[in-house]
Amino acid sequence: MTADLNLLRPYGPLVRRIEAEATVIGDQILKIDHFLNHRIEPSFITEMGQELAKRLAGFEPTVVLTAEASGIAPGLVVAQALNVPLVYAKKYAPQVESPAIARVIPSPTKGGETKLVLSQRYVMPADRVVIVDDFLSNGRTAVALIEMAREAGAEVLCASFIVEKRFKQGHASIEALGVPVCTLAQVEALENGHAVLTQPQD
Numbered sequence: 001m002t003a004d005l006n007l008l009r010p011y012g013p014l015v016r017r018i019e020a021e022a023t024v025i026g027d028q029i030l031k032i033d034h035f036l037n038h039r040i041e042p043s044f045i046t047e048m049g050q051e052l053a054k055r056l057a058g059f060e061p062t063v064v065l066t067a068e069a070s071g072i073a074p075g076l077v078v079a080q081a082l083n084v085p086l087v088y089a090k091k092y093a094p095q096v097e098s099p100a101i102a103r104v105i106p107s108p109t110k111g112g113e114t115k116l117v118l119s120q121r122y123v124m125p126a127d128r129v130v131i132v133d134d135f136l137s138n139g140r141t142a143v144a145l146i147e148m149a150r151e152a153g154a155e156v157l158c159a160s161f162i163v164e165k166r167f168k169q170g171h172a173s174i175e176a177l178g179v180p181v182c183t184l185a186q187v188e189a190l191e192n193g194h195a196v197l198t199q200p201q202d
């Protein structure tokens with residue numbers, strides 16, 4: 001698959017904020033939870049979600065799919081901009097109306113295992129799905145969401161993220177499923193307390 005460069009265009013305002021404000025721990029951990037997923041800045045998450053929505057509009061999705069919890073804020077902005085529903089796979093109280101589809105994945109940031117559960121009532125065979133999440137790392141969450149949507153009979157058009165760690169295998173795992181990846185910031189490496197990012201052209 002040839003990557004669509006428009007889907008991977010670095011978004012300048014986000015790249016600059018990560019460079020200036022991220023906390024980098026070792027060569028694996030990047031924290032920007034002061035504006036993205038613990039303390040959320042409504043104006044900035046809206047700006048970023050609208051940028052993702054612009055890139056995703058051409059896929060003509062009928063539903064945005066994410067995972068509880070940190071995907072909900074960006075997912076809601078994208079869904080609102082595209083005027084489609086947001087569905088989130090439940091993680092923390094995974095009792096949903098049956099029939100349901102589930103996947104167990106290694107918990108990305110907490111260790112142990114996480115169960116993702118989705119009611120088939122909310123993703124249907126005619127649906128055109130785009131995935132939205134805050135971070136792409138090893139890709140286990142996104143791959144599970146893609147598999148679950150496909151098990152429901154839906155078509156998955158694109159998987160999109162605010163930030164991706166290019167030094168992990170998530171991007172390749174998603175493309176291996178035939179799904180294009182869309183991201184606003186691409187972290188190439190974490191070194192000496194700093195994030196090295198793909199630079200915007202503008």
Ligand SMILES: O=P(O)(O)OC[C@H]1O[C@H](OP(=O)(O)OP(=O)(O)O)[C@H](O)[C@@H]1O
Nearest residue numbers: 068069070108109136137138139140141
């Ligand atoms: O590409 P991956 O390796 O799957 O990692 C990315 C996932 O990790 C985080 O979720 P996490 O479960 O850590 O936290 P959350 O419950 O706050 O969303 C993040 O929100 C993504 O969903």
